[in-house]
Amino acid sequence: MDWVIEFDIAAFVLTTMVLWLFLKKKNYPSKANKMYLYLMLAGMSASLLDVVSVYTITNAGRLPLWVNLLVNALFLLSMNAITFIYYFYIDAIITEQVEVGPWHEWVIKVIAILDFGMILLSPFTKWVFYFDTQRNYCSGPLKIVVYGVALFMLAACLAKTFRNREVLSKTQKNCAYLYTLSNLSAVIIQCIFPKLLITNFVIALSFIIIYIMLQIPENKIDALTQLENRVAFLEEVNHEVHNKKHFFLLAVKLENLDNINEMIGIVLANSVLRQFAQTLMDAAKEAGVYRISGAKFVYIGWSQEETQLIVDQIEDRVKKGFEVHDMVVQVKVKYGLAWYPQHGGSVKELENAIQYCLESKVQNGDEKVV
Numbered sequence: 001m002d003w004v005i006e007f008d009i010a011a012f013v014l015t016t017m018v019l020w021l022f023l024k025k026k027n028y029p030s031k032a033n034k035m036y037l038y039l040m041l042a043g044m045s046a047s048l049l050d051v052v053s054v055y056t057i058t059n060a061g062r063l064p065l066w067v068n069l070l071v072n073a074l075f076l077l078s079m080n081a082i083t084f085i086y087y088f089y090i091d092a093i094i095t096e097q098v099e100v101g102p103w104h105e106w107v108i109k110v111i112a113i114l115d116f117g118m119i120l121l122s123p124f125t126k127w128v129f130y131f132d133t134q135r136n137y138c139s140g141p142l143k144i145v146v147y148g149v150a151l152f153m154l155a156a157c158l159a160k161t162f163r164n165r166e167v168l169s170k171t172q173k174n175c176a177y178l179y180t181l182s183n184l185s186a187v188i189i190q191c192i193f194p195k196l197l198i199t200n201f202v203i204a205l206s207f208i209i210i211y212i213m214l215q216i217p218e219n220k221i222d223a224l225t226q227l228e229n230r231v232a233f234l235e236e237v238n239h240e241v242h243n244k245k246h247f248f249l250l251a252v253k254l255e256n257l258d259n260i261n262e263m264i265g266i267v268l269a270n271s272v273l274r275q276f277a278q279t280l281m282d283a284a285k286e287a288g289v290y291r292i293s294g295a296k297f298v299y300i301g302w303s304q305e306e307t308q309l310i311v312d313q314i315e316d317r318v319k320k321g322f323e324v325h326d327m328v329v330q331v332k333v334k335y336g337l338a339w340y341p342q343h344g345g346s347v348k349e350l351e352n353a354i355q356y357c358l359e360s361k362v363q364n365g366d367e368k369v370v
Contacts, residue, residue: 003054007201012047014204015040018211033235035089040207042081047200049075054197060135068131069123076119076128080146082203083153084112086179090157093172094164108156115149118142147191154184175213179206222291224270225277233290236300237347241340250287250299250307251336251354252280252314257295260329268324275322276331283313298354307337334358 019040053075056068087108122128127142161168161176168176186202220232240247254276261269280289280297287301287310299310314333321328336357344350 003058003195004197005051005054007196007198008047008050011200011204012044012051014201015044015047015207018204018207019044022211032089032092035085035092036210039082039085039089042078042085043200043203043207045078046075046082047204049078050197050200057137060131060137065131065135066123068135068137072129072137073119073123076122076146077116079199080115080119080150083150083157083183084108087153087157087160090160090176093168093176094160108153111149111153115146118146147187150187151184154180154187158184171213175210178209182206225274225291227277227281227289227291227297229290230292233292233298233300234347236288236290237350240300241346245302245340247300247302247340248304248307249338249340249350249354250301250310251292251338251358252297252299253334253336253358254295254297255332255334257331260331264324264327264329271324272322272329272331279314279317283310283317285309311335 019037022037022040049071053068053071056063056071060068088105091105118127122130122140126140128140128146129143130138130140132138157176158180161173161180165173182202183199183206186199189196190199220228220235222229237249254273257269257273260272264272277291277297280299284299285301285306287299287306289297289299292298299307301307301310318331318333321330323329336354338344338350338353338357340350343353
């Protein structure tokens with residue numbers, strides 16, 4: 001069977017188009033967006049180097065040996081890098097929703113170092129690939145290990161997505177499952193038919209799907225309150241931090257939401273939540289307001305006077321209560337305030353600061369802004 005490079009050429013063209021669209025659109029420097037960019041760059045490199053390696057292998061007798069060794073080593077590095085980058089892409093999406101411990105990152109990094117080490121040393125050890133005396137390309141005894149690592153990483157991505165399915169949106173889960181399962185299938189087919197270069201084409205199609213799903217505006221809107229959600233919040237804060245702008249985060253927590261749920265039921269409590277969200281929007285002035293979790297909202301703004309105006313307007317409205325089916329429901333609100341860069345130089349540090357304020361107020365019984 002001759003090498004089938006048409007899939008690689010198509011993959012390179014498709015990935016280039018998606019990369020151009022991605023760079024053309026304004027994308028905030030979140031970790032997930034950076035990982036997606038690195039993912040596409042690795043995919044482009046793998047597609048291009050795969051085509052070049054086919055040429056150098058079929059013309060091995062007319063080229064210096066070091067050229068073939070270099071091209072094939074770079075191709076394997078870029079190809080295997082895709083699975084590791086994708087893992088960290090999934091990790092970045094999950095970390096935006098919940099805090100994830102760092103230990104697993106070190107495990108993956110150690111596996112990556114061992115995997116890349118095998119490939120880089122192959123020109124000298126013949127572990128993964130080599131050229132015989134007739135300049136024929138040959139697979140080394142550890143080539144199966146390289147494929148095994150790729151399969152393991154894709155399985156790890158699938159397991160990570162499933163384990164954290166509760167914090168991912170339906171779109172994110174479907175996208176992750178589709179990417180992982182399709183690429184698992186492609187790698188298995190590539191193992192069985194090594195000259196059918198289909199893996200990069202499947203990866204390129206996955207890039208298109210991820211791009212479309214990443215850009216859907218509804219993914220950044222909270223369905224219940226119609227406020228922007230945590231995804232939009234993280235992008236905006238990262239953008240402000242990246243531009244070194246001074247800004248504040250004002251957390252507003254609906255303290256007795258659980259009690260309201262128990263007293264009047266979730267359906268009516270949701271009506272209260274929607275009215276409360278409308279109050280926050282009305283008080284927003286120039287600030288942006290986001291629903292971060294069930295009972296927690298955060299403003300992003302730029303002046304001290306603005307924070308006090310927002311709090312005053314919320315307090316005036318909250319005192320009147322919220323009407324639901326001829327009932328007036330009273331809510332309790334607590335606040336937390338953090339400034340960039342005084343109280344933190346990153347999203348995580350700022351969120352920790354406002355969370356500390358909220359917890360401190362609970363302990364002290366003080367409902368003023370900290």
